[in-house]
Amino acid sequence: MGHNRGEDKKKEPVLTVEELSVSFSMYRRGLKKENLEVLHKLSLSVQAGEILAVAGSSGSGKSILAHAILGILPGNACMEGRMLYQGKFFDAKEKAKLRGKEIAFIPQSVDYLDPLMRIGKQVTGIRGTRERQRELFRKYGLDEDAEKKYPYELSGGMARRVLIASALMNEAQLIVADEPTPGLDLGMAREALKDFRELADQGCAVLLITHDLDLAVRVADRVAVFYAGTVVETAPSGDFLAGRDALRHPYSKALWDALPQHEFKPVSGTQPYAGSLPEGCLFQDRCAQRSGLCGGYIPMRSLRGGEVRCIHAK
Amino acid sequence: MERTVSDRVFFHRLKINTRTRVMVFLCLAAVYLLGIFFWGLFMPERAFEVNYTDKLLPPGAGHLFGTDFMGRDMLLRSVKGLSVSMVIAFLAAGVGSVIALAAGVAAAVLGGRVDGFVNWCVDLCMGIPHLVLLILISFMLGRGERGVTAAVALTHWPELTRVVRSEVLGVRSSQYVLAAYKMGKSRLSVAWNHVIPHVLPVYVTGVILLFPHAIMHEASITFLGFGLPADKPAIGVILSESMKYIASGNWWLALFPGIMLLTAIMLFDAIGENLKKLWNPDNGNE
Amino acid sequence: MQSETGKGMALEARHISFRYRKQKDWILKDVSLTVEPGERVGLTGPSGCGKSTLAKILAGYEEPLEGEVLLDGSLLPKKGYCPVQMIYQHPEQAVNPRWRMEKILCEGWIPDEKLLEDMGIEREWLRRWPSELSGGELQRFCIARVLGPRTRFLICDEISTMLDVITQAQIWQKVLELARKQRLGMLVVTHNMALAEKVCTRILSIHDCSLTSINGGIAG
Incomplete structure (x- = not known):
């Protein structure tokens, strides 16, 4: 509902x-260092008024993508490639300037909150107002009591709502949410995702990072399927609802098959480890359609209104 | 495909990686501190004996740190003084850390009243200004070496007790320890395999971080006249003597011993902090 | 009494009530539940409803304030290997970060080569530290280490919530297969109804401190 309300605006990607x-760079044995590539030539874009869900397995580097966008990678990280925000080049300095203002981040856990500061004060922050904070708390079903609590006193669901509320204190243009739903029951998760939908309908661009494909598909406009550190397919979410044949990449189809409400049949094998990736297609070891060509460079190509990184996809 | 390289985080520009750097630093710091310690420990009394012909010489080739009003070499006196301070600090930190370990573990494991009592003692000790407590204990035990050592030992356990207690409590309630009990592991086996390996690194860094405090506090009460007697070549004695000569322009009497004291303290502190970083499994890669 | 009712070997919660502090509201009030061997009971409900608390009580991690937990008619053993084992939502908290995976795996019993293969645990992972494995990989270890012959009941508290759907399906298929083979009784706590329906033989829901039965689930 209300999908693509931003269509009347010019379709320029926000990010x-x-x-x-x-x-x-990681330490292996003793003092030896090794470079470990965790994201590989990843491309995606989010438009204003749109939710792009980035869905993929745990350990595929989704959180790293979020941290890279926000410029909060740890010191031993090295980044290559290009990022544009509102059509402009987007470097570490810009990131630091826009972070927490135009770009809001909803982190994975309460560990990102200051453990020694009361919730109310923390959410209000430096720039926010008390009224706005109250309003948001009411909206997310957090009572006055919650304001006076410390982060460790919050239940999982409450913590998530606090994190969402604190991200919305300022007028954000781009919201990056890292796994906002686990720990919430179905009702609460739907509620949280509905809030993201609402934000997008108001003109925000939302990058929703999640492993909960099932829920993401219901609110997102497009879904980027993430595998072993890269995006293998970007598809309109309708395709996930339409069924496995509407999907493009064999990995997306495998995801569809594995959902408990469908077949609940897993594809065998595990995601390759970042240090020992195969040449070419990253999914080839688990793919039924594998051929000799899968070992070469596989570019992202357009197909049926989406994009796919597979030479066999039709 | 065009490849644009931008927005790089040049953290690998340092040729040697952090862990190697930390190790080299730790070794150098340890060599320096141990060097001073043993040099002072085995230094004969006559190395800094009175020599009135060389009274109040400024720093120079013969006497790197100059000489004092009795013509004693300030470099050798400072080294001896620092070494004496370290001996007291080792003794005090040793005693203090044993108290802390016993009290902390008892509080965490026995809980209830014992925990309450230990916490009460910790609060009591931390409630009194540290220096006042030091002076009181040292004064009560008749000052001198015994008084200072006892005072420093008896006032440095509260912080470490708290750390040990919270670490033991934390690991004891962790899911992996609870699971270990359910898998039929005995208390002894859990203590040996889970609790000790978790608490030991924190404890050792805690003890190392005690040294600078102990040295500093020994020097402080000696400086104030409640510690070692004036005839001892202690760093506190040297500094308090030098106060009389600063006004008359004999700056080296305070400056060099002061710098040596500060360097030793900062090195101990840095060793502790670096070990903490090295032993933390979470940021071991940075 | 067990032989009279003909139930015998089962994990039973009898009239359990629980709250964390005296002043607080009851989380569970007079809850009774029986899990038979070979049975997989799903437990659903909104967050904060006491699902996890009931799971912890059944596994012996919490003592109920009223009522008792019986295994084959007697109280759960306090010492030694507990036949009721629990698997947690966050595998990274359930393993000692200072141990190698090999040691973690073998803490309770020594799993054979076959089980490791079944659980999709690669040999090479055994030499790694927990921080070098993903959540899904760690969870495989956490499951394998409690699947020993002395385990008779498994309490699964949201064990696949943090995993992606393929890993979830892989792990559940294996757990179900092994549980059937060893005739394990299971309590499956989850908020995912679709998952409960695929995995469980019957499904219960907690509302207002007590259990209600929901239709659904598959035949054993």
Whole structure:
């Protein structure tokens, strides 16, 4: 409902990520160091008024993508590729300036909150007002009591709502949400996702990072399927509802099959480890359609209103 | 495909990685501190004996740190003084850390009244200004070496007790320890395999971080006249003597011993902090 | 009494009531529940309704204020290997970060090669530290380490909530297969109805501190 209300505006992406690679230098044995690439030539874009869900397995580097966009990667990370925000080049300095203002981040856990500050004060922050905070708390069903609590006293669901509320204190243009739904029951999760829908309908661009494909599909406009550190397919969410044949990449189809409300049949194998990735297609070891060509460079290509990184997709 | 390289985080520009740097630093710091410690420990009394012909010489080739009003070499006196301070600090930190370990573990494991009592003692000790407590204990035990050592030992356990207690409590209630009990592990086995490996690194860094405090506090009460007697070559004695000569322009009497004291304290502190970083499994890669 | 009712070997919660502090409201009030061997009972309900608390009580991690938990008619053992084992939502908290995976896996019993293969645990992972594995990989270890022959009941508290759907399906298929083989009784706490229906033989829901039965689930 209300999808694509931003269509009357010019369709210029709020955020464009082109061929982004992120690697970490890690210690192996003793004092030896090693470079580990966790994101590989990843491309995606989000428009105003749109929710782009980034869905993929745990450990595929989704959170790293969020941290890269916000410029909060740890010191041992190295980044390559290009990022554009509102059509402008987007470097570390810009990121620091816009973070927490035009770009809001909803982190994965309460660990990101100051454990020694009361919730109310923390959400209000430096720039917010008391009224706005009250209004948001009312909206998210947080009572006056919650304001006076410390982060450790919150239940999982409450914590999530507090994090969402604190991200919305300022007028955000781009919202990056990292796994906002686990810990919430179905009703609350739907509620939270509905709030994201509402934000998008008001003109925000929302990047929703989640492993809960099922829920994401219900609110997002497009879904980027993430696998082993790259996006293998971007599809309108309608395709996920339409069924496995509407999907493009074999991995997306495998995801569809594995959902408990469908077949609940998993594809065998595990996601390759960042240090030992195969050449070419990252999914080839688990793919039934694998052929000799899968070992070469696989570009992202347009197909049936979406994009896919597979030479066999039709 | 065009590849644009931008927005790089040049954290790998340092040729040696952080862990190697930390290790090299730790070794150098340890060599320096141990060097001073042993040099002072085995230094004969006559190395800094009175020599009135060389009275109040400014720093120079013969006497790197200059000499004092009795013509004693300030470098050797400072080294000896720092070494004496370290001996007291080692003794005090040793005693203090044993108290802390016992009290902290008892509080966490026995809980209830014991926990209440230990916490009460900790609060009591931390409630009194540290220096006042030091002076009181040292004064009561008749000052001198015994008084200072006892005072420093008896006032440095509360912080470490708290740390040990909270670490033991934390690991004891962690899911993996609860699961271990359910898998039929005995208390002894859990203590040996889970609790000690978790608490030990924190404890050791805690003890190392005690040293600078102990040295500093020993120097402080000696400086104030409640510690070691004036005939001892202690760093506190040296500094308090030098106060009389600063006004007359003999700046080196305070400056060099002061710098040596500060360096030793900062090195101990840095060793502790770096070990903390090295042993933390979460940021071991940075 | 057990032989009279013919129930015998089962995990039973009898008239359990629980609250964390005296002043607080009851979380569970007079809850009774029986899990038979080979049975998989789903437990759903809104967050904060006491699902996890009931799971912890059944596994012996919490003592009920009223009522008792019986295994084959007697209280759960306080010492030694507990036949009722629990698997948690966050595997990274359930393993000692200072241990290698090999040691973690073998803490309770020594799993054989076959089980590791079944659970999709690769040999190479055994030499790694927990921080070098993903949540899904760690959860496989947490499950494998409690699937020993002495385990008879498994309490699964949202064990696949943090995992992606493929890993979720993989892990559940394996757990179901092994549970059938060993005739384990299971209590499956989840908020995902679709999952409960695929996994459980019957489904219960907690509302206002007590249990109600929901239709659904598959035949054992």
